Amino acid sequence: MEIKSRTGSRTLWVYIGLVVVPVVVAIVLLSQGDDGGSVSGTKAAAGPSLAQLLLAITVVVGACKVVGWLAQRIGQPAVIGEITAGILLGPSVLGALWPSGAAVLIPKAAVPQLNVVAQLGVIFFVFLAGLELNTKLLRGRGRLAVVVSHVSIAFPFLLGVGLAMLAYTRFAPGGVGFLPFALFFGVSMSITALPVLVRILHEIGLFRSEVGVVALTCAVVDDVTAWSLLALVIALTTASSLVGVVLTVVLTAVFVALLGLVVRPLLRKLVTRAPAASLHKAAPLSVVGVLLCAMATEWIGVHAMFGAFVFGVVFPRDNPIAAWLHDKAGGLTTALMLPLFFAYSGLRTDIGLLSGGGAWLWCGVILVVAVVGKLGGSALAARAVGENWNRSLQVGTLMNCRGLTELVVLNIGLDLGVLSPTLFTMLVIMALVSTAMAAPMATWFARRDGRNVVDFPGRTSDRAAA
Numbered sequence: 001m002e003i004k005s006r007t008g009s010r011t012l013w014v015y016i017g018l019v020v021v022p023v024v025v026a027i028v029l030l031s032q033g034d035d036g037g038s039v040s041g042t043k044a045a046a047g048p049s050l051a052q053l054l055l056a057i058t059v060v061v062g063a064c065k066v067v068g069w070l071a072q073r074i075g076q077p078a079v080i081g082e083i084t085a086g087i088l089l090g091p092s093v094l095g096a097l098w099p100s101g102a103a104v105l106i107p108k109a110a111v112p113q114l115n116v117v118a119q120l121g122v123i124f125f126v127f128l129a130g131l132e133l134n135t136k137l138l139r140g141r142g143r144l145a146v147v148v149s150h151v152s153i154a155f156p157f158l159l160g161v162g163l164a165m166l167a168y169t170r171f172a173p174g175g176v177g178f179l180p181f182a183l184f185f186g187v188s189m190s191i192t193a194l195p196v197l198v199r200i201l202h203e204i205g206l207f208r209s210e211v212g213v214v215a216l217t218c219a220v221v222d223d224v225t226a227w228s229l230l231a232l233v234i235a236l237t238t239a240s241s242l243v244g245v246v247l248t249v250v251l252t253a254v255f256v257a258l259l260g261l262v263v264r265p266l267l268r269k270l271v272t273r274a275p276a277a278s279l280h281k282a283a284p285l286s287v288v289g290v291l292l293c294a295m296a297t298e299w300i301g302v303h304a305m306f307g308a309f310v311f312g313v314v315f316p317r318d319n320p321i322a323a324w325l326h327d328k329a330g331g332l333t334t335a336l337m338l339p340l341f342f343a344y345s346g347l348r349t350d351i352g353l354l355s356g357g358g359a360w361l362w363c364g365v366i367l368v369v370a371v372v373g374k375l376g377g378s379a380l381a382a383r384a385v386g387e388n389w390n391r392s393l394q395v396g397t398l399m400n401c402r403g404l405t406e407l408v409v410l411n412i413g414l415d416l417g418v419l420s421p422t423l424f425t426m427l428v429i430m431a432l433v434s435t436a437m438a439a440p441m442a443t444w445f446a447r448r449d450g451r452n453v454v455d456f457p458g459r460t461s462d463r464a465a466a
Contacts, residue, residue: 052107052109052110053110053113053114055105056105056106056107056110056114057114057117057336057340059089059105059106060085060086060089060106060114060339060340060342060343061335061336061339061340063085063088063089063339063343064081064082064085064086064339064342064343065339066085067081067082067084067085067088068080068081068082068085069081071084072203075439075440075443076436076439076440077196077199077200077203077435077439078199079196079199079403079404079435080432080435080436082338082339082342083342083345083346083403083404083407083431083432083435084432085339085342085343085346086339086342086343086344086345086346086347086349087345087346087349087351087428087432088346089102089105089106089343089346089347090343090346090347090348090349090350091347091349091350091352092346092349092350092351092352095350096352106343106347111344111347114340114343114344115344117336117337117340118337118338118340118341118343118344119304119341120337121333121336121337121338121340121341122305122337122338122341122408123290123291123294123304123305123308124290124308124329124330124332124333124337125333125337125338125341125404126227126305126308126309126312126408127290127308127309127311127312127329128312128325128326128329128330128333129194129223129309129312130308130309130310130311130312130313130315131312131313131315131317131322131325131326132194132198132312144214144217144218144382144385144386144387145217145218145220145221146221147381147384147385148214148218148378148381148382148385148395148399149218149219149220149221149222149225150221150225151377151378151380151381152190152192152218152222152374152377152378152381152396152399153190153222153225153226153229154190154377155373155374155376155377156186156189156190156369156370156373156374156377157186157187157189157190157229157373158186158373159189159369159372159373160182160185160186160187160188160189160190160369160370160373161182161183161185161186163185163189163365163366163369164178164181164182164185164186165178165182167185167362167423168181168182170362171362171420171422171423172420173417173418173419173420175417176417176418179236180233180236180237180416180418181418181419183233183236183237184233184237184409184413184418184419187226187229187230187233187409188406188409188410188413188427189369189370189373189374190226190229190373190374191226191402191405191406191409192218192219192222192223192226192374192399192400192401192402192405193401193402193403193404193405193406193435194216194219194220194222194223194405196401196402196403196404196405196435197215197216197219197398197401197403197438198216200398200401200438200439200442201215201216201398203439204439204442204443204446206442206446209446211391211394211395211398211446212398214382214387214391214395215394215395215398215399218378218395218399219398219399222399223405224313226405227305227306227309230303230306230409230412231252231297231302231303231306232249232302234301234302234303234412234416235248235249235252235301235302237416237418238301238416239301248300248301248302251300251301252297252300252302252306255296255297255300255307255310256310259293259310259311259314260314263311263314264314264316267314267315267316268316270282271316271319271321282321283320283321283324283325283328286315286321286325287325287329289311290308290311290312293307293308293310293311294307294308294311295307297310303412305408338404341404341407342404342407344411345407345410345411345428348411348414348421348424349424349425349428350421350425351425351429353421353422353425354422354425354426359422359426362426363426363429363430366426366427366430367429367430367433367434370400370402370430370434371400371434371437374396374399374400374402374434375393375396375397375399375400376396377396378392378395378396378399378400379392379393379395379396380392380396382395382396390445390448391445393445394442394445394446397437397438397441397442397445398438398442400434400437400438401434401435401438402430402431402434402435403431403435406427406431406435407428407431410424410427410428410431
């Protein structure tokens with residue numbers, strides 16, 4: 001088996017080095033030698049050709065997979081490598097070192113089209129995140145979950161608003177009021193990425209440990225609270241008057257109530273009464289439901305992702321339709337659409353904007369405040385409700401994971417013009433570092449805690465069995 005593994009790995013690298021790399025280099029050289037005639041000019045004016053778009057998608061997905069694999073080799077979750085790949089493809093690295101090559105591999109005209117596909121990916125990602133929320137984790141841990149999760153939002157949110165008071169005059173875009181700026185700053189400090197946390201717990205072997213269950217329980221409440229808070233912040237930011245804010249909030253509440261009281265029972269009846277064979281045929285229609293809910297909340301004014309998330313929460317679990325969505329929509333989203341979102345975020349992240357010691361000092365302050373607020377607040381809350389210090393710090397470390405969910409929030413803030421490109425770059429760096437901290441720190445604390453091998457009641461983890 002080891003010989004076959006080595007042979008397969010060697011074949012992959014030979015293929016990349018002798019096929020993929022020469023083809024990409026040849027395309028770059030041919031494009032640089034283009035005389036820019038009238039036909040090319042016409043295509044450029046009309047947008048990127050299909051070949052250019054496919055090349056950009058190939059480069060993005062390939063880079064995310066390679067760098068994600070390298071991240072796993074050094075003990076980090078693949079998502080860290082995927083986010084890093086997006087930054088490497090942007091103006092921070094590729095655009096700075098090889099501008100002409102970057103313009104060919106990912107032409108500016110193709111970026112808006114990449115964004116459309118990326119936004120669809122994020123919509124299905126948050127839908128699947130809602131579908132994966134295991135509310136059964138709350139049983140018997142309601143007090144712990146509510147206290148820790150709400151402290152892990154309120155405390156960093158307060159620190160973020162306080163830091164926004166100092167950063168407003170320096171980093172706020174022109175014409176943006178303090179209220180939306182401070183609200184987005186506070187929310188960006190409060191996020192925990194539940195799907196990334198699940199991946200980290202799986203990869204470090206703590207998914208079924210007691211600490212892992214506690215962290216997931218808190219993250220479930222945190223996720224719902226954070227998305228609701230984000231919807232409120234977007235409503236306050238986009239509405240032009242107090243009446244508009246109230247109308248947006250009311251329509252959002254009506255939407256949530258409609259899905260919870262009407263759509264959810266109908267979906268349950270469909271799943272329980274319809275024959276299993278017909279469920280597989282009806283499964284693709286659920287994709288239409290995701291898109292309709294996303295469209296509804298986008299029209300209301302609280303972003304399409306909120307509607308997709310709520311639809312995922314109310315969708316019945318443990319049935320053929322849910323399994324089909326995980327296999328089909330989940331596979332396509334993870335393999336294709338999310339890497340495009342990472343790249344789109346990376347293309348908007350320009351580390352060159354952080355010129356001078358003052359900008360990097362601000363970046364460091366933002367990182368320290370984010371970690372102290374999220375990790376420290378969660379750990380203190382867990383300790384206050386009875387956990388020992390070691391477990392409390394494990395919970396705080398895991399809750400400090402921000403990942404993709406943070407990038408979603410930051411891109412919304414940049415799209416709305418609330419965050420400047422410089423501040424956006426600082427917050428992306430903060431998200432990357434805080435997520436990278438989670439796996440090694442949680443593993444280190446786990447090694448100090450002999451009880452972290454306790455599994456769900458009635459079951460024993462591999463380490464405990466050993």
